[in-house]
Amino acid sequence: MPKSKRDRKVTLSKTRKKGREYKESLVNLIRQSVEDYNSLYVFTFENMRNLKFKEFRERLKSSSRFFLGTKKVMQVSLGRSASDEIRPGLHKVSKFLHGDTALLFTNLPKEEVVRMFNEFEEPDFARTGSIASEKVELNEGPLEQFTHEMEPFLRKQGMPVRLNKGVVELVSDFVVCEEGKPLSPESAQILRLLGIKMATFRLHLLCRWSPEDFEVYEEGLEGINDSDVESA
Incomplete structure (x- = not known):
């Protein structure tokens, strides 16, 4: 029987900001989630509010799992090219992992995930440096x-x-x-x-992967190519 790519050992000793054990643990958790859940989404966020996001995660706790780890490590976990991806098509997901992005593994139906993300909106007070929406x-x-x-x-x-x-x-x-x-x-x-709130915490789906298909949600992102993937 061919050896599973998910079991491949990955060396992450070149990065120093977080310990090697943490990175290897994150790689293993993400690769196990690929096996445990039906689909994988990349999403981005604006005006992140930790408390509100924690509440959102709790709502999906029984059916889903979120990862907001180091982007380079998450790319390595999934595979950054067709030659090292752990499942067919996952290297396409890695290309979206840059900036304010995160992963969602879930067993929820696609329609329900899209609805929840589209409806999620939390007004809040703007922070220093935010752009004023009005005079x-x-x-x-x-x-x-x-x-x-x-x-x-x-x-x-x-x-x-x-x-x-x-x-x-x-x-x-x-x-x-x-x-x-x-x-x-x-x-x-x-x-x-x-009492004037000028910020809104929102979540936006970028793409979805499943063993059967891959689709992009945000217009203009289909043209992302291999050069857009962060180098490790």
């Missing part, structure tokens, strides 16, 4: 949403405020952020205080 400007006058104890803190965020008979008051119009420009730490903090 936010506060007009001169009282800011009754803030208590008087917050006046010193608001001044530290650059807001031209003062106390007027115990009420926080803007002494002039103030632009919190401009549409299309990165948020400063102060702007991000003020938006949070105002």
Whole structure:
């Protein structure tokens, strides 16, 4: 009987950021998942929120398994070319593993996976460096949403405020952020205080592999070639 490619030993000693044992363990877990689950997806994410993603993983715990490990190690696990892939067609999956991407192994029907990913959307407060989706400007006058104890803190965020008979008051119009420009730490903090959420945590499916077929979901990605795969 031919020896299974999944049992092939892989040397990962050249990489130093994480221990060799961790990398070899990740390789083995991914290769075992190829055998244990019906299909494999690569997905990408924007505005990742760890707590929300943990909740999403828990919902699929009984039928699926996620991997957000080192991309190069995940590529090695699946195979980066037709000559070293562990199952036919898996090297095509490796070509999508770069940037903010991860793996999902699952036994769920394709239609259900697509529906869950399309429906997943979690608004949240934008972080420093995020691009403002709109201009936010506060007009001169009282800011009754803030208590008087917050006046010193608001001044530290650059807001031209003062106390007027115990009420926080803007002494002039103030632009919190401009549409299309990165948020400063102060702007991000003020938006949070105002309750304005400019970030949305989303997940996007890129491709799907199964022993029967391979399909790409995102338009324009079909043209990815072997040179796009990260070198190990």
